[in-house]
Amino acid sequence: MTQALTPAQREELKALLLVRQRELLAQMQQNRENLAPPAADQDGIVQGNVGREVDQVLTDIDTADLARIRLALDAMEDGSYGLCAECGCDIPFERLRAEPQTQHCVPCKSRWEAAQGAAR
Numbered sequence: 001m002t003q004a005l006t007p008a009q010r011e012e013l014k015a016l017l018l019v020r021q022r023e024l025l026a027q028m029q030q031n032r033e034n035l036a037p038p039a040a041d042q043d044g045i046v047q048g049n050v051g052r053e054v055d056q057v058l059t060d061i062d063t064a065d066l067a068r069i070r071l072a073l074d075a076m077e078d079g080s081y082g083l084c085a086e087c088g089c090d091i092p093f094e095r096l097r098a099e100p101q102t103q104h105c106v107p108c109k110s111r112w113e114a115a116q117g118a119a120r
């Protein structure tokens with residue numbers, strides 16, 4: 001059995017989530033600036049297409065992460081934070097501290113990842 005979060009742990013995780021949210025928003029802002037129309041270099045060849053695609057992928061990942069952080073912050077408000085969305089167990093604090101926006105305990109996440117791997 002794992003313990004439910006103490007108020008102090010919850011506060012610590014909330015702070016972590018807010019920091020990550022701020023970092024992601026800054027990162028996305030940066031990416032959007034990188035996605036601005038590219039300037040032609042001296043040879044008139046447009047550079048940076050590959051970089052732009054990578055930035056786009058990163059932006060998509062950031063968007064998904066940001067959505068998870070918002071969900072986690074919402075869950076914190078309604079008291080469901082720290083519970084596995086799959087099996088309903090209390091997610092261990094150590095795991096939440098490593099990945100505060102997670103919504104699954106380790107066994108459920110592993111199962112999900114195994115299922116994803118098998119589907120490919």
Ligand SMILES: [Zn+2]
Pocket residue numbers: 084085086087088089104105106107108109
């Ligand atoms: Zn679970």
